[in-house]
Amino acid sequence: MRMTLTLALGAILGFGLTLLPNLLRRTEAASAPELRAPPARTGRVRLHTHEEFKFVASAPIHVTAPLFGAERERVWAPDWDPKFVWPENPNDQEGMVFTLAHGGKTATWVNTSFDLEANRIQYVYVIPDTLVTVVTVTLTANAKTTDVAVAYDRTALTETANIVVREMAERDANAGPEWGKQINGYLRTRS
Numbered sequence: 001m002r003m004t005l006t007l008a009l010g011a012i013l014g015f016g017l018t019l020l021p022n023l024l025r026r027t028e029a030a031s032a033p034e035l036r037a038p039p040a041r042t043g044r045v046r047l048h049t050h051e052e053f054k055f056v057a058s059a060p061i062h063v064t065a066p067l068f069g070a071e072r073e074r075v076w077a078p079d080w081d082p083k084f085v086w087p088e089n090p091n092d093q094e095g096m097v098f099t100l101a102h103g104g105k106t107a108t109w110v111n112t113s114f115d116l117e118a119n120r121i122q123y124v125y126v127i128p129d130t131l132v133t134v135v136t137v138t139l140t141a142n143a144k145t146t147d148v149a150v151a152y153d154r155t156a157l158t159e160t161a162n163i164v165v166r167e168m169a170e171r172d173a174n175a176g177p178e179w180g181k182q183i184n185g186y187l188r189t190r191s
């Protein structure tokens with residue numbers, strides 16, 4: 001009986017030792033991120049778009065730049081009605097957070113750069129379960145005018161949102177003339 005038990009234990013130990021190298025490799029791979037296999041692709045593609053447009057604002061940069069703050073945009077953009085979360089009293093500054101109605105949903109916006117000295121303003125906004133958008137405004141001073149370049153980067157958060165992102169990107173690509181008309185219309189009324 002002792003011999004049978006010894007043989008059985010030896011067989012189990014021998015089998016375990018043959019598995020040990022494989023177990024060690026799996027343990028090492030799991031603990032070293034650079035050795036882990038990438039996650040399997042599901043075939044689900046989320047659309048990402050990048051669109052830019054440009055126009056000329058008919059005022060010097062020190063007049064034009066503040067108009068791209070969420071609060072100041074109210075003076076030239078019809079239907080622009082941000083609801084400020086922070087700061088509580090609307091004030092255009094880096095880090096401001098506000099919401100906007102967007103169709104049947106609410107978009108949450110965060111200002112990531114409000115640098116009037118560098119002539120750059122940027123916002124990121126999220127429409128839950130739909131998309132994330134980064135809006136970057138870059139300004140270049142001329143003698144009496146300002147060149148305005150606007151870039152929209154949009155990413156769908158779900159496959160079904162791909163069509164929404166595509167439609168918005170098409171509008172983004174053609175928005176320059178409308179923005180120019182609105183801002184320059186406002187600038188004419190204040191001079």
